[in-house]
Amino acid sequence: MRAPDSKAAVAYVLANRLSVEYNVETGWRTSPGGLVSALDSALRGLNVVWVGWRGSPVPEEGRGPHPAPPPGTSSMSVLEIPMSQHEVSHFYDGVCNAAFWPLYHDAVVDPVFRDEEFAVYRRINQRFADCVAASAPLGASVWVHDYQLQLVPALLRAARPDLRIGFFLHVPFPSAAVFELLPWKDSVLHGLLGADLIGFQTGASADRFCEEVCQRAVASRDGRDLVLGESAHPRRVAVDVFPVGPDANRFETLSATPAARDRAARIRAGFGAPEQVLLGVDRLDYTKGIDIRIRAVADVLKSAEYRGRNIQFIQVAMPSRSDLAAYQELRIRVEEVLHSANAELAALGLRPIHYVNEALPTEEIVALYVAADVMLVTSLADGMNLVCKEFVACRGDGSGRLVLSRATGAAEQLQDAWLVAPNDLADVKRGIADALRAGAGESHGRMARMRRAVFGADARHWADSFLARMHQTR
Known part of the structure; x- marks a missing residue:
């Protein structure tokens, strides 16, 4: 020191x-x-x-x-x-x-x-x-x-x-x-x-x-x-x-590599070149609000405004403390919510929510950050949450939108995110819908201000x- x-x-x-x-x-x-x-x-x-x-x-x-x-x-x-x-x-x-x-x-x-x-x-x-x-x-x-x-x-x-x-x-x-x-x-x-x-x-x-x-x-x-x-x-x-803060320069550098850009393009192509991609990246922990988030996304995608559009949601839930009973119960609950949401979406002819329950290397996470249009961080409680800041650091072109829980420490610095109350299903849905419909001018302005905050406090x-x-x- x-x-x-x-x-x-x-x-x-x-x-x-x-x-x-x-x-x-x-x-x-x-x-x-x-x-x-x-x-x-x-x-x-x-x-x-x-x-x-x-x-x-x-x-x-x-x-x-x-x-x-x-x-x-x-x-x-x-x-x-x-x-x-x-x-x-x-x-x-x-x-x-x-x-x-x-x-x-x-x-x-x-x-x-x-x-x-x-x-x-x-x-x-x-x-x-x-x-x-x-x-x-x-x-x-x-x-x-x-x-x-x-x-x-x-x-x-x-x-x-x-x-x-x-x-x-x-x-x-x-x-x-x-x-x-x-x-x-x-x-x-x-x-x-x-x-x-x-x-x-x-x-x-x-x-x-x-x-x-x-x-x-x-x-x-x-x-x-x-x-x-x-x-x-x-x-x-x-x-x-x-x-x-994250090592913001490292994430920005990784996101700009040809390998990351190529992988991001292949991710989008694999989902049929969607209009927009929603992304969640979390440890599988009961503090992260993953089950509420899945329900909120499913409801938004079923709504009249978005039902006919090709919008995909990728949820990465990396295993954590899997020997503990509370985490085993959480995994069962999240998978039940996921199966129910996918069944409802499939009945409407929509592609299901894509769920990844495995640890991914940093390079793959960065490619997902680059591929996504809207990042969803809806923790029920979080000391800080670096995922949202990593996502911002990876958006060197100024694009991308962030839906962020008010219960994260990061919300104090990233006021230009679409802030939501994570326990309120209706408010999470409202934040997701608002971020999806935001115009390029608004989203670029918000991202520019968030990037200044992230790089100024790395x-x-x-x-x-x-x-x-x-x-x-x-």
Whole structure:
């Protein structure tokens, strides 16, 4: 992390996953997650240590050695935090994905709280903190990421008060009414307040966090900063907003390649050269509103205004957390809605909705962005959502329209999208229909303004802004 007085300073990035991942068949590779790509350009050339889990459990005792992670590049090394299968089940599948994930997304599904799982969550957070405390040089900078590691800042501060600690929450911080459901709320707030800087995607999340802390008389508020009455020398915790962006230049470059253009043309040709193509690209997650979106598109295509037109809808739903019951139920529900919608459309002589339930490489996603006329991002709750920003970055010719949920963090920056209330089927239908009928002049004007917003606040800007603010906190 770039210190203003020393480019050689050692910096630590702590995240649930390492910047590399291990596959028993293919070996080590760069992790596909958005955090890795977002930080890559900002951290390039600095002396960085990435601390995280490999994404698979270590073998049980006596089952032989587990391959060690590679030493990293010349500017980034890795430290692995191992987890057993039991710990993965309680920490990752349990607390992280069954409690914190749904809770922080407005309890779209009911969160599950188990104290025995939170005990493992504490243990894993302590393991991260111990790793850094034992290896970090004096005065090093530490950037902790997301809801999996909310206890680390305080644990690390207790062990190493010399360290400069930043924390960034990638998901939304919930409302007071939802946060009240959390049985471990005091532990979480105490953990987060160990940081020198706490960053959020939106002003709403930052304000909700500050109000929660002050309501519990843990701190007083000075603007967005918090003042903790720790002994005779109160400590200040900076709180600020840092919207995450994609590597916009990379997506623009990929979208302009002959391979991407040719693939996009073949996609459209494969659907009979449609007048317009609608596109959804999501993880198969209950926060994304995929089932409501499918119903909305089907209703629009059946309407008198659009029934006789060749308009195609491609929905990519990449598998996610498929071992968890809530995600298995979601897949069944989405497929039932899809089959029903396709049957209704087929009865009217219309081509069905095209559903892709597999992970696609970045190059194929970019080709789909280029092929589409209207991008649909209708999440029920989203910390930011980079898909919509990637789509905008890929529209170098100024074409394309974006229908965007007001419940995404991106909606604060992309006000020129056709904004919709994602839980309101009628409003989602209205947004889709309005985007389809928009003229070229209107859509180009909206896209130009959105592109300025995306390129003005890309991944590098996000990381640099956070790090610069972090180094102003002491």
